[in-house]
Amino acid sequence: MLFVGITGGVGAGKSEILNYLGRHHGTRVMLADEIAHELMEPGTECFEKLAELFRNEDIFQEDGHFDRKKLASVIFADEEKRNLLNGIVHPAVKEYVCEQVQAEREGGVRKLLVLEAALLIEEHYDEICDELWYIYTDREIRRERLKISRGYSDTKIDQIFDSQLSEDEYRKNCQLVINNDGRIEQTLAQIDKALRERHI
Template sequence: MKVIGITGGVGAGKTQILEYLNNRYGATVCQADEVAKKLQKKGTDCFERIVEHFGDGILDEKGELNRAGLAEIVFADKVELSVLNSIVHPLVKEEILKKITKEERKNTNLMIIEGALLIEDHYEEICDELWYIYVEDSIRKKRLKYARGYETKKIDEMFAAQLPKDMFMRHCDRVIDNSGVFEETKMQLDKIIADL
């Protein structure tokens, strides 16, 4: 089984790429963010540790984490972001390793792990390759404004919290340019899959 890590900045169009790899090649897709959401449900160890550090102010009326409120805190403060990451990410990686083992038992051919922090969290140790989805900043900004309705300030904070392009380039085995039309991206993906 090939395990591929896909990473890139927010607004790079990773979701569309994951859907394509799933539909076209039957890839099993695991998104680190979705794993994190499950681990942060009310009553879990991860949830308790987050509330212990950040306080009850980050809970919604149902007593669940207010993820938007938490994001506002951590994207504005690098120290708080690293605290949150140190709580959540080791648990996420542990869960993903369990998923990889499960897929290996099922004789899956291709498993894709998508996450923002694959480089920082050393996913090269558990992936055969890391792929960087590259999109020019100006295009990512437009996508985030129109598709998600984000304000410029929020986008700038998110960009500032992410690795610079050269770090992605240095640590990833392949770069997929998703700045143009998706047909061009598909051609790049098809070529890479044929090479695997």
């Protein structure tokens, strides 16, 4: 089984690629954000730690869950708080991922397991992934996508871009670069070629 970590800047178009992999190659796709959300539900160890950390912030819904939009605004504007949150959530996500990888390897059925994570490199997933793949898209294309699809302002987009790795860092740390600047068919052809080369 090949375990691939997929990363790239926000707005790079990773979702469509992940959907394609999940549909066409018998692949299990894990999303670090979704895992983190599950681990941040009330009653979990992560939730208790974060509730204490952010007890003075207006980030809770009436039912006791985190208001994710408010939480995101707080951590994108404050690097120290972002680092504190990451220090709680990301080790828990990584532990869960390691358990799933071990289970899939022991199962011996799946040929390809994929993890998408924004902090794939920063959290040293190269230690457990067989390969890291970088989905590259031009910065201005990403900006326009985020304005259209999410309604983000330039200020918010700049905040997000500034919080992520540079293109050089992504390229330096990943074994494969997928260019997603053009038509989706061209991108998927690159994916298919990479999988053929890896006998998947």
